[in-house]
Amino acid sequence: MKKTLFQNIRIIDGNLNIDSNKDLLIDENSILEISEPFSIKNPDYKLIKTSEASFIIPGIIDLRVESRDPGSLHTDNLETLLKSAAKSGVTTMACLPNTKPVIDDPSMVESLSLRAQNFNLTKLLIYGAASIGLNDEKMSELGLLKQAGVVGFTNANKPIYNPLLMKRILSYSTMLDLPVIQHADIPELSMDTEATESENSTRLGLRGVPSITEAMLIERDLHLVKLTNSRYHVSHVSTKEGLKAIERAKNDGLKVTCDTSPPYFILNDLSLSNYDTRYKLSPPLRSDEDRKFVEQSLKNGIIDAISSDHSPQNRDSKLLPFAQAKPGSLGLETLFSTTLSLVNSDKLPIEKAIQLITSGPAKVLNLNLGTISKGRPADLTVIDPDKSWIVKGESMNSLSSNTCFEKMPMQGIILSCWKNGINIF
């Protein structure tokens, strides 16, 4: 088997809290050896030399992407999605079941993961629909979905809202030891709204949803999680009150985790000022107070992971009045740089930032990934943190170009990406 040697490379592993230069030897599968710089010598090994500033981290794990394939191939397809992920340093990602048809049947899981596997790029994990058709009425075949390989259950961009259904899903999922993933929202409160309720939404005349909506559903769920002793994960948490509820649950010892996404620690609702639909997201952008609290919660461990919340929307879906435009932003190719920006602005130590996109998400899904140690799969991402670039949706690897970071300067680029020791970017 072909062996590759990264010579004298700076390894940053947030899980092991390591930041030091080593020689790293891999084969086309796993990590073979980690030792002192220049200690491994063999002319047969393929040698990878990198600049002094660059470093290697465990392959990035993304907990939340949307695949438009099958169903909306004019918006994005599986190939562009996987290529975009590889280019972003993402070696494993989990996609939502809101494809067309919905992934509520075991055969859908099998077909999508087989198709993804054939590209030999980023590993695509799949969440199963918690309810049939994501209709929040009847529980899907959660057991058969697990047997087909799903890693969790969710209603995707809709909450699991019916309390009896939620109780039953949480309870049933304990038998399968998989997390139930929630999009915390109250449909009656958020219906037809365009922004977070605030002075800004008032001035703009946008219909607002109160930010406590998120906490309202989380609080309800947490009672049910306690009752059923189940695993519960809240996705793209964006409010102070929501995070405070999760913090209390964690302190109570419940099996609760959460992630947030870059827009919620980089942007606030002032971005909406010129009705640019690129900033229409779900959940909507929040106040700066919420944003700061998200930032702080990344540091103190309330938030377990940063997910890209990659949501391609075609041009026509965004070229509409704000009220009618579809929410969502591409997120994969800005995931690393937006995370690194927290380090560059001294908000997070580098190990912590890396942890939030590697071992943090791995733990949420109980994956044996996210750390660089001997014997583990060689999922690796090589970074040049000094290179800067300007975000341009048009040049992203997607059939859509909707990014809420358009024209923003970013720092840090992906030099290469390795999945199971195979160079995928």
Added chain:
Amino acid sequence: MDNLNYYFDNIHLLGIQGMKKNTIQSILERAQYLNQKKKNRKNKILKDNLVINLFFENSTRTKASFEIAAKSMSADILNISVSSSSIKKGETLIDTAATLNAMHPDFLILRHPNSGAAEMLSKHVECSIINAGDGRHEHPTQALLDAAVIKEEGINLEGLKIAICGDILNSRVARSNIYLLTTMGAQVVVIGPPTLIPKDIERMGVKVFNDLNSGLESSDIIMILRLQNERMDGSETPSKREYYSFFGINENNLKLAKKNALVMHPGPMNRGVEIASLLADNNEISLVKKQVEMGVSVRIACLEMLKLSRNKLLK
């Protein structure tokens, strides 16, 4: 009959909860004795007694078996079917009972979809109430006949490991069996998806398993419960095929139980859902037919026991 003693001091049979061990023992022994006599067990114990079968839910085996039992004891029996009675016209349970009470029955056999219906009725009538199933609460004669069948197989209840598998949450059969089997010293395990296991059931003295295979391990008897259709459509469990693949008992997973383990089912069965069809028909393993047969004998014994109590207590 006068030399029989059931150690029972109630004119109603409402449930197994609280029933003394020696009472259960005597009913089982008497039922086994009657079962061996088959056709020769006819007697005149209930001559001139009026027995009313009042069934608010559909039933084949329980209703028929009470009727046969009462007839073999020379009782007059009246079957009231809910669909053609005043209950359909909106009469309350108490009013129906009062009407029937005015006809001076000696026994009223009640099946009702609400838990506690039999107990409520017992406070408003003078006749003896036999609970033939009340909601999710109890079905005492079913548990008694199940135990009698096990004993008839030459198996001692004490120390026996029994797995009750399926919809424990909604099952009165499960509850009556748990009371009876734990009273008799058996070890009871319940198996089912978490959505069909009621809260704190461990406090009733059973062990809970959500995994069929580990629950079946070293069981002597597997008691399979019926899963109602309306619970398999995404409400309490996702689908029939998922239920079968996680909790359906077949000849394969039965191998995890003890060698020579036996299978019971109170009926009616959903073949291919909770039990594989071949297993249901395998009379070397399945006791289903014997359960039906024992049903009549157990009900004769229960009527006899209540008749004795009435003679003693109502003098």
